[in-house]
Amino acid sequence: MTFFTHLRCSSCKKTFPAHSTVCPDCGKALLAEYDLHEAKKSFSKKLLKDREKSLWRYGEVLPLDDAGAIVSFGEGWTPMLKLPHLGQALGFRNILLKDEGLNPTGSFKARGISVAVSMAKKSGVSDVALPSAGNAGGAVAAYAARAGMKAHVFVPASTPVININEIAAAGAELTLVEGSISDAARRMNEERQGKGWFDMSTMKEPYRVEGKKTMGYEIAEQLGWSLPDVILYPTGGGTGLIGMWKAFAEMEELGWISQKRPKMVSVQASGCAPIVKAFQQRKKESEAWPNPTTAAAGLRVPKAFADALILDALYESKGSAVAVTEEEWLADLKTAARLEGILLCPEGAAAIAALRKLKGFIRPDDTVVVFNTGSGYKYSEVLGQLTF
Numbered sequence: 511m512t513f514f515t516h517l518r519c520s521s522c523k524k525t526f527p528a529h530s531t532v533c534p535d536c537g538k539a540l541l542a543e544y545d546l547h548e549a550k551k552s553f554s555k556k557l558l559k560d561r562e563k564s565l566w567r568y569g570e571v572l573p574l575d576d577a578g579a580i581v582s583f584g585e586g587w588t589p590m591l592k593l594p595h596l597g598q599a600l601g602f603r604n605i606l607l608k609d610e611g612l613n614p615t616g617s618f619k620a621r622g623i624s625v626a627v628s629m630a631k632k633s634g635v636s637d638v639a640l641p642s643a644g645n646a647g648g649a650v651a652a653y654a655a656r657a658g659m660k661a662h663v664f665v666p667a668s669t670p671v672i673n674i675n676e677i678a679a680a681g682a683e684l685t686l687v688e689g690s691i692s693d694a695a696r697r698m699n700e701e702r703q704g705k706g707w708f709d710m711s712t713m714k715e716p717y718r719v720e721g722k723k724t725m726g727y728e729i730a731e732q733l734g735w736s737l738p739d740v741i742l743y744p745t746g747g748g749t750g751l752i753g754m755w756k757a758f759a760e761m762e763e764l765g766w767i768s769q770k771r772p773k774m775v776s777v778q779a780s781g782c783a784p785i786v787k788a789f790q791q792r793k794k795e796s797e798a799w800p801n802p803t804t805a806a807a808g809l810r811v812p813k814a815f816a817d818a819l820i821l822d823a824l825y826e827s828k829g830s831a832v833a834v835t836e837e838e839w840l841a842d843l844k845t846a847a848r849l850e851g852i853l854l855c856p857e858g859a860a861a862i863a864a865l866r867k868l869k870g871f872i873r874p875d876d877t878v879v880v881f882n883t884g885s886g887y888k889y890s891e892v893l894g895q896l897t898f
């Protein structure tokens with residue numbers, strides 16, 4: 511049973527009903543709210559013990575009011591792996607990897623898309639559209655197929671081959687666009703005119719972030735209801751970072767955790783680092799990054815729609831933002847495979863590489879959660895570049 515009540519604009523704070531998308535007044539992102547005061551009376555940590563090992567274990571704080579309408583492949587409840595050897599090599603004693611590569615469709619996009627597709631299906635949507643750097647497209651194609659919906663996916667022509675093939679295999683309509691995800695979004699908005707396709711772009715649709723916030727609940731539960739000192743998050747649209755920050759506030763209101771928060775760190779690629787630049791200049795919003803270039807496709811987002819919310823979380827948590835070069839993350843993709851036997855995705859490798867730049871900011875004994883956001887097995891082009 512859900513305690514979901516309504517949506518609220520993250521900027522002007524007006525409230526809207528469940529079927530809304532972006533704020534009709536100011537155009538900013540809407541976020542889901544729950545009656546946590548009421549939830550607190552019955553939704554206890556103890557209840558979770560017997561629940562299924564997927565993100566749907568947190569159903570009370572997810573928006574769906576009908577368990578029968580869930581479209582799922584068993585997403586979430588991914589492992590938290592200790593990285594003792596890598597930690598030792600880098601001078602840190604408590605590095606944990608939240609391995610999102612084990613999600614269905616090979617990335618953490620499955621979390622958000624499972625919730626968003628479930629909500630869309632319930633409200634009678636037949637066609638969904640989205641621009642993607644690859645993994646969101648793959649996830650939407652798969653979940654839409656399972657839900658009996660048609661997906662229309664727009665990706666940069668430079669998207670990894672496996673993403674293009676998985677999208678096509680699931681029967682989605684695929685359009686390749688020259689340029690970045692921003693160009694793909696522009697094209698989608700032209701094609702979508704008058705067709706009634708539902709726009710599932712992240713943060714313009716309010717429920718993908720709800721799916722991704724479950725990473726925050728899982729980290730707390732897996733650490734025995736405490737939070738780490740630092741979280742490193744490879745940031746494109748920032749959905750997971752915004753979601754986790756929201757989850758921490760919800761859990762505090764439920765009485766599940768204390769006020770202590772981790773320092774949130776955004777990791778980006780030097781060839782596309784709008785959040786890092788804005789953070790360094792203490793800006794409230796980012797500027798579109800011209801000519802974004804990085805083989806870490808999930809990080810090739812020139813301007814995140816909800817950049818203000820990402821930056822808020824970084825500032826409020828006394829966190830940071832770090833960019834790493836292609837050479838740096840490629841080198842650490844190899845280091846992680848050698849020292850720990852884990853094949854990271856490029857974005858996850860970037861987060862590991864960022865650790866090296868955060869000595870001093872992160873103390874040797876801090877508990878640090880680093881996100882591997884996708885499966886390394888989706889990136890044979892990148893692996894082909896490495897000499898072993």
Ligand SMILES: *Cc1c(COP(=O)(O)O)cnc(C)c1O
Pocket residue numbers: 617618619645646712744745746747748749750751808809855857858883884
């Ligand atoms: C989408 C994606 C990211 C970025 O995630 P956001 O929540 O949009 O910032 C990072 N890594 C991978 C593998 C992705 O697919």
Ligand SMILES: [Zn+2]
Pocket residue numbers: 519520521522523524533534535536537538
């Ligand atoms: Zn508003």
